[in-house]
Each structure stands twice: as C-alpha cells, then as structure tokens.
Amino acid sequence: MKRDSSTPVELFDAAITGHRHAIGRLLSLVEQGGASADAVSALTHEKSGAAMVIGITGPPGSGKSSLLSQLLKEVVAAGFRPAVIAVDPSSPLTGGAILGDRVRIDATDTATFIRSIATRGHSGGLALAVPGAVRVLDAVGFNPIIIETVGVGQVEVDVTASADTTIVVANPGTGDAVQANKAGLLEVADIFVVNKSDLPGSDDARRDLELMLDLSHMTGQEDSTGRRPPIIMANSLEGSGAAELWAAVVEHGEHLVATNQLSARRAKRQLAELRSRVSDALMDALDSELASKHGADIVVALSDRRITPTEASSQIISRVIRTDERPARPRGPQV
Amino acid sequence: MTDTPIRIVLAKIGFDGHDRGLRMVARILRDAGFEVIYLGLRQTTENVVAVVEQEDADAVGLSMHNAQHLTLAPKMVKSLRSAGLDVPVILGGVVPDQDIAPLLEAGVAVILGPGTSAEDVVRSVREAVTSRS
Numbered sequence: 001m002k003r004d005s006s007t008p009v010e011l012f013d014a015a016i017t018g019h020r021h022a023i024g025r026l027l028s029l030v031e032q033g034g035a036s037a038d039a040v041s042a043l044t045h046e047k048s049g050a051a052m053v054i055g056i057t058g059p060p061g062s063g064k065s066s067l068l069s070q071l072l073k074e075v076v077a078a079g080f081r082p083a084v085i086a087v088d089p090s091s092p093l094t095g096g097a098i099l100g101d102r103v104r105i106d107a108t109d110t111a112t113f114i115r116s117i118a119t120r121g122h123s124g125g126l127a128l129a130v131p132g133a134v135r136v137l138d139a140v141g142f143n144p145i146i147i148e149t150v151g152v153g154q155v156e157v158d159v160t161a162s163a164d165t166t167i168v169v170a171n172p173g174t175g176d177a178v179q180a181n182k183a184g185l186l187e188v189a190d191i192f193v194v195n196k197s198d199l200p201g202s203d204d205a206r207r208d209l210e211l212m213l214d215l216s217h218m219t220g221q222e223d224s225t226g227r228r229p230p231i232i233m234a235n236s237l238e239g240s241g242a243a244e245l246w247a248a249v250v251e252h253g254e255h256l257v258a259t260n261q262l263s264a265r266r267a268k269r270q271l272a273e274l275r276s277r278v279s280d281a282l283m284d285a286l287d288s289e290l291a292s293k294h295g296a297d298i299v300v301a302l303s304d305r306r307i308t309p310t311e312a313s314s315q316i317i318s319r320v321i322r323t324d325e326r327p328a329r330p331r332g333p334q335v
Numbered sequence: 336m337t338d339t340p341i342r343i344v345l346a347k348i349g350f351d352g353h354d355r356g357l358r359m360v361a362r363i364l365r366d367a368g369f370e371v372i373y374l375g376l377r378q379t380t381e382n383v384v385a386v387v388e389q390e391d392a393d394a395v396g397l398s399m400h401n402a403q404h405l406t407l408a409p410k411m412v413k414s415l416r417s418a419g420l421d422v423p424v425i426l427g428g429v430v431p432d433q434d435i436a437p438l439l440e441a442g443v444a445v446i447l448g449p450g451t452s453a454e455d456v457v458r459s460v461r462e463a464v465t466s467r468s
Contacts, residue, residue, distance in 0.1 A: 021420065024391035032339055095340060096365035100373045102386065113389055118340070118370050 008039040015140045020113070023140055027115050030132035033125065037132055048138035049266075052253055055160030057151040057185065058169030063195040063236055064148055065104035067169060070234075070242035072105070072112055075144065078246065083113040083142035085133050087126065087149040087156060090118040101148060113142055119156070127276035130159040131269070144249075151185045161188035162269040164262065165252045167245070169193045170209065172201035186212060187221075189229050191248045193241065197233040206231055225259045285320045294319065341464050343394040343425075346374040346383050348411065351401035353428075360396060360427060360456060367457040380407070380414040387420055393464045394444075399428040409441035416442070423463035427451070 006014075006022075008029060014022035026044075029036040056071075058064050068084065075082045086101035099116035115133065119126050130147060137145050147163060149156040160166055168189035186192075186209070194205045209231050216222045223229075230248050234241025256262040289295045295316065302312045345361050347354055354376050361371045372390050374383070383395060397411060404426060412424050423444035430438065435446050444463040447456055 020385065020388035021391070021418070024389050028339075028391040090370075091365060094366050094368045096368045097340075097370045098361055098365050098373055099370060099390075103373060103375045114386075115389055116370075116372050120340075 008036065008043055012040070012043045012139075015136070018140075023113065023136065024115070026136045027117075027133050030136060031117060031120070031129050033128060037128070040136060041132055044135040044139035048135040051134075051138040051143035051145045052165070053134055053138075053163040053269075054144050054146045054249060055163030055166040056146060056148045056169065057157060057160040057166070057188075058193075058195075059152070059171070059174065059185075060150050062151075062169045062171050063234075064150075064169050065101045066236035067193060067195055067234055067242070067245070068101075068146065068148055069105040070236055070239045071146075071245055073239075074242050074246035076112065080144060081111065081142055083137040083145050084115070085130060085137070085145065085147045086114060086116045087130070087147070087159070088116060088118060089150065089153075090120050092121055095121060113137065119153070126155045127159060128273065128280060131273045157185060157188065158272065162265075162272050164256060164265055165190050165249055167191045167193060167249070169195050170205060171196050172199045172205045174205070175208075190252050191245070192229055192231040193234050193245060194231060195234050195236065195241075197235045197241065198237065202233060206233065225255070225261070227255060282320065286316070289316055289320050340368055340370045341394065341461065342370045342372060342390060342392045343396055343460060343464075344372045344374060344383060344386050344390060344392045345396045345398070346378040346386075347376050347398050348378050348380060348383070348407045349401060349403050350377070351399060351403070352376060353400040354398070356400070356427060357396075357398040360398070363453045363456050364396075364460065367453075369460070380411050383411065384414050384418050384420065387415065387422060388418065392422060394423050394425060394460060396425045396427065396460070399426065399430070402429075404428070404430055404438065405434055408438055408443050412442035421467060423467060425460055425463055427456075 006025065008026065011022045011026050015026055026040050029040050056064055056068060065086070072082055084105070086099070088097055088099045088101060090097040097118035099118060101116060102114060105114060117129060117133065134145050134147070147160055149160045151157055151168070166188050168185055170192060172194065192209055194202050194209070196202070213228055217228070232241050232244045232248060234245060256265065290299070298307070298312050298315055301307045302309065343364060345357055347357055357375070361373050364371050372386065372392060374386060386392070387395060395411065395415065397408060399407065408424065408426050415422060415424065424442070425445045425447065426438065426443050427447040430446055430448055438446060445459045447459060
C-alpha cells in the first residue's frame, strides 16, 4: 500500500537526505492537521528559519504560474534550490479541486520541489497548512520557498502577504486609477509585476500603479523606510521581466536585512500563525460546546427569548474558556 | 477532521495532443471530491514519478490516444514501482480490446475506454486506490 507506516521521525530522517517522497509524505501530514501535523511541526520548527519566503499573488488568470516558471529558471541559475507551494481553491460544494499550476510550470528541472495544496474549505486550515509546509521545506534545505496563491479570499491573501517578500501580479485592462486605489491586494505588495505586458494598455496599468504609489507616499502609507515598490513589466511568452523580477526580489531581501525589518516581519508571521492556531482550537472547543446538551439548552433558551444573546454568549464563553483552572484537554471542553 | 481527499495525477505521456477526454475526467473527479493534480499534455514518465512523489499522490491517471499505450503504460507502471511507489495506474483513451489483457498483465490497474460513464470513472478510481490501502 502507498500509505506506508513510517513515523514522522523516519520520514524526516529520509527527507533531509533529499528523499522526495518522504518530503511529500511530511507535507501530507501537515495538510491533514491534528496530531500528526503537530509531530511534524515539532521536528521542523527548530531547523527552519534559514529560507527566504516569497509570496506571489494576483487575480485568477493573471499569469502567476507562467511568471513563476520563468522566475524559477532565474532562481536555479543563481545557484539556489527553490521549492514552490501552489495553492488552488477547493470546491465549496464537493471538496474537490483541480490543482493546475503545474501545467504552466516548466518542470524539466525535477530538482525544484513543487507541491500543490488545495484550500480544503475548513476555516483556518490553509492558514495553518501553509506555514507548516514552509517549515518542512525550509528544514529539509530548500531556499527560497515560493508560495503562490490566487489573490481572492482573505486567508489566501494573508498567507502570501506574510511572506518575507510579496509579489503582486497585475494585468493590463483590469481597471483604472480609482480601482488601483481601492483597499486590498495592492496594499500588500513589495514588488509589482504588470504581466502580459505585450497586451494593449500595459503602459496605462503601469501609470495607474505609479499614481497609486504616489498617493501612498503623500498620505504616509508607504513603507516606514520610504522604500517604493518597483513595478516590473513582464511577458512570460518571451520570458522578459523574469531577470528583473529576481533582481528586485534579491534587492528587497537585502533591504529587509539592512533596515532590520526581516526579524520584525518574521515575528509578525509567527504571530499570525499563533493566532490561527489558537482560534482553531477555540473554534473546536466552541463547536463541541454548542453540540453538547448544555449548549443546546442555551440555544433553546435564546430562541425562546428567555435569555439575551449577550447572556447566551457569556455562558458559552465561560465554559469554552475556563479561566479558573488549567484545562486537562486543551482541544475540547470537559464533559 | 473530514477524510483526506484522494489525490490523483492526470497526465498524457509522449506525443499526443488529445486532451479533451482528460480534461473531462479531471472535472468528473473534481466534482466527486478528488484533488486532481493536472499535468496535461506531453509529459514524461520521469516527470510523472517526480510529481507523484512531491504531491504524495494516491493514483496516476493516463490518457492515451497515440497508440503508444502498449509501450508507455507498462513503462509508467515500471517507473513508479522502481521508485518504490505502489500507486495504481488508471488508463483511459483509445485502447483496442486485444490490448486490454496484456496491459492488465503489465500492472495497469483499470482501463476505462470510450463511453465509460462518469459514475464508473469515479467508482473505478476509488476502488483502485482503496484496494491498496
């Protein structure tokens, strides 16, 4: 059978020697969550932290994977051993997913490790799976680690935006200067790429981004060091822009180190993961409390208008979070 | 935590441009809750092995319309086994009846020809995977 009975320790020992399938199995354990993911975290946490983490995001069809394919050539040529985490959405209806990023990535170089991850719908799942997967790939020696996500959905944007360097891919013809000033994706960029720059309107797209950055400067919303994100014109058909993009990534990495921002960014990333982890555990505790007899009684009392929503939530919270004692089992309430 | 979805790699090996069937199968499996790692056209067996390892996939689905199935499907099975991967290879596309027995003999798990219903595709893949775990 394929699901071998190797323990996380055995898998990790094989993974650090470069055994591809052992790395793949560890990533599956991380994706599954729960106790086996915790075991993998325990093995990889201390050994990670060396790799640069690069996020690449943008709207569906903006050419992220094709651009990534070109970027990987530059990264490999510079002597690095990159790994990619490519996130694609799961269907909210069936849970299935088509993970199609590999189609665009020229993978004749099998030394580059690419893992496709589906969002799998459950809240907080991706927010835990991606940092866990980054840790595995980092601990077994890949550098840099590139996370690719579609720039829709808060969690997808968050996991990419919490990278050391975040690349946002835009296209010609996707809106004017007002669109560019709306809140969201564009705010998280350390580097912009106007991809498909052979299409009409690419100069306009560049101008709109420049104007947006001008306003960030005027309103004081720019980086505290005054760094202005570069805008790179790229065309994956010709491979143009990839070398400039890699140079910009390297430049940004050096900037983070020179301005002491790298450790601050990483602390922020650890904090975000910690929040996800705690909120995940609390949600589990909440769900089991609501499913209990006591929880059901409270819901009935609330529906019958015998207690107010505030009273109901206080009662639930007092049982989910027990401040008067150390919980014996952190993953759920006592019964 | 719900059950982990079955992960399947879908590819066409060699010089073969007919990917409409494979794209349809990808959609059928997605709608049945599978995670489909779609590779598409012009893959090599070496690349498929690397992808199965990296993606920790549970199965490989090949679609062949280039009359190379007697060569490439057994080669795919052999490449996976020599990498220590006991994942089923499911073959779809145009396979003449007289070729079915030798392909099964060579280790191909299931052969799904033209006209196979969506239900049969899903059931066959699921059975091929669960019979090994």
